[in-house]
Amino acid sequence: MSKFLLLAFWSCTLCLNAQSHILQTQTEIDQQVWKPFQHAFESLDAAALNSIYAQQVLRVTPSGIDTDNSFRAKNLDRFATSKAEGITIDLDFWFESRHTNASTSYEVGFFRISSTTPNGENSNNYGQFHIVLKKIDQQWKITQDWDTDTILGKKISAADFGTKSPREF
Secondary structure, three states: OHHHHHHHHHHHHHHHHHHHHHHHHHHHHHHHHHHHHHHHHHOOOHHHHHHOEEEEEEEEEOOEEEOOOOHHHHHHHHHHHHHHOOOEEEEEEEEEEEEEOOOEEEEEEEEEEEEEOOOOOEEEEEEEEEEEEEEEOOEEEEEEEEEEOEEOOEEOOHHHHOOOOOOOO
């Protein structure tokens, strides 16, 4: 009986250590990826946003598959246009799931992009993202980025986004 209790205690200790390590890694990801991602998006800093991605990225949207990294130039153009037009952006998101080990993380969540024009007109866009992150040279980078604004043919709405609270950094 004592061998069983010792084995059970040892197993629980290993599980707690593994869970603690995963949470530490996800906190590191939050600091290296998600906090800077949100800041770059909201400050319309496309260069900073692009730097969060790996050299080679698979980017998938409802418009198609980008394996040539053309999304980077689109970020530069889109943010420059928004700045020139005086548009402000707020990005909020939350995670539905995160599966993480020491070198890779697969993260799924929902986002809301709120844009406001200088005359006060506000619009919100909602979507779901699937992101693969890899630790490259001690830095977490986005290697795959997929997002959509529909699930099972239904447009993602404020009600869908409102099922959880956005992340705070």
